[in-house]
Amino acid sequence: MRSLLSRRGTLLDNAPSFLVRQKPNGAVRVPAPAMPEEDPTSDDLPRPAPATRVTPLRAVGVSSQSAAHALQAAQIAEVEWLTQQSTLTTFRTFHSFAYAARLLFYPRDLTYYAVLYHEDAVWRVLKAGDVDAAEPAFRHFVEQAMRLAEAEMRRAHLEAQNDQFARLIAESEAHVERARVDLQRGGAQDQEVALRQQEVRKELAQLEARRVAAQAQLSKLQRQMHQLTATSNENVPHLPSAR
Template sequence: MLDNAPSFLVRPKANNPIRVAAPDIHAEDELKDEDVPAAPSSTRVMPLRPAVVPTQPSGKQSLQAAHRAEVEWLVQQGSLATFRTFQSFAYSARLLFHPRDLIYYAVLYHENAVWRVLRAGDLDAAEPAFRHFVEQAMRLADAEMRRAHLAAQNEQFSRLIAESEAQIERVRVDLQQGGAQDQEVALKQQEVRKELAQLEGKRIAAQAQLNKLQRQLHQLNATVNESVPNLPTTR
């Protein structure tokens, strides 16, 4: 029955084994235990996630860098309208609009010269660029503000110092003049007192002499009157 069975049911005979010649393995080709890499203990398989590709805005709405010469030429042609402007010392920022091409320009100036330019086709993209330039201008002008404030303070201090020195000089002159006048008055008072003392001495001496002379005169008059006879009076 097995001789007439289909071929896929016929079992091969055991006395005709199929031999496969083994390749020659040399001793130097044998792998050593230390050369075989150890299998990792555990491998964490991360699930695949679809990559998120950011959507690129249209070329007219995206913010792009522009050439300074482009804005300078449009300004010379009078083709730009000023929407917003900011200035602080030597730095300024402007938001310009080109009506023909519907393009906005955010421009940063230094000493009225175009420094940096960003262009956009949408006001929502242009206004943040303008505010960025405003913040940059304010940050750059902060040192100018401090310098102007310090210069004004130093000028005020210099003026106050000059006024104080002038006042001190006037007071010193007044004190010197007052001191000189005090000395002059003191000397004059001393001379007056000395003169008064002299005059007082002369007065006392003159008074004494006058009293003496008056006494002498009185005595003389009394002597003269003693020699006058007593005559009767006629009625």
């Protein structure tokens, strides 16, 4: 029995480190299976089981440090109070219509806040103790704000299109009205011109008739004058010229 215990202690002293399970306050050895003395004459005794590997546990300090930097939810009143105190520094900001996202930093506690706003009011808040954890939250809020603002963008675009169409319709109606008025005025002018042309042609015919009559009368008077002149010249005596 003493020989068995001595051999057991030798095996534990020479065991590899992964067979020892670590605890925060010290290492505790895993008891090794009992190793019976070898008896060459005894074949019926069971062989010792092989040693089982035990994966060493990670240190507790690493998990607690990562948990301190992990992303977590924050109260809206917390960010509102810090904003009122003007103790937050804006690292990044995004704004689209009624939605906004900001990455804020609180220097006193080295805390980062990813905040989503609606109508300038705090809507959702996430905080972290590390910027690498807060940046994805800020980008997530930016994507959410962009997605929510798509309807506002579409509404603004449609309103602008409708206003443009309304202006084009008003301008087209004005052009049509001016063209209609021009046609009406042109038709009225055409009628007036046609009536005036008829009157002018009638007056021309009358004047032409008067001219023909006057010319005939003038020719008659000229013939009469010529005859009278010839008759008067016949009565003039032929007197001798003075030398």
